[in-house]
Amino acid sequence: MKSVREVVLVEGEKAADALTNIGIVSTTAMNGANTPVEKTDWSPLAGKHVLIWPDKDEAGMQYAQRASLALTKAGVASVAILQPPSDKPEKWDAADAVDEQMDITDFLCAASRLDNTHHPGI
DSSP states (O other): OOOOOEEEEESSHHHHHHHHHTTOOEEEOTTGGGOOGGGSOOGGGTTSEEEEEOOSSHHHHHHHHHHHHHHHHTTOSEEEEBOOOTTSOTTOOHHHHHHTTOOHHHHHHHSOBTTOOOOTTO
16 A cells, blocks of 8 residues: 555545545544544644645634644644635635536645645645
């Protein structure tokens, strides 16, 4: 089995499944934005480059910020938070992007990040 270095963290199973179905390694935590990040076992992501793709809403951004801190404590190689496009509607997420047939690979490479961290390949 091939080792994965880069993972996209999304808020829910629907978004994770949508990305996985198009070949992008993704994961989610149980309960989406309501996940108690301090009670989540982030250790499987230790050593990986993680890009958090939040839903486009306040709850999503708060979750992304909390998860980012927890992931850093868990020993990820790097973490960045993707900035959802300003022209997308409230609650827009990765599943919506796949449904829209957006070029996800290009989007992940070019999208703004909140902390200027660059991750080759994601």
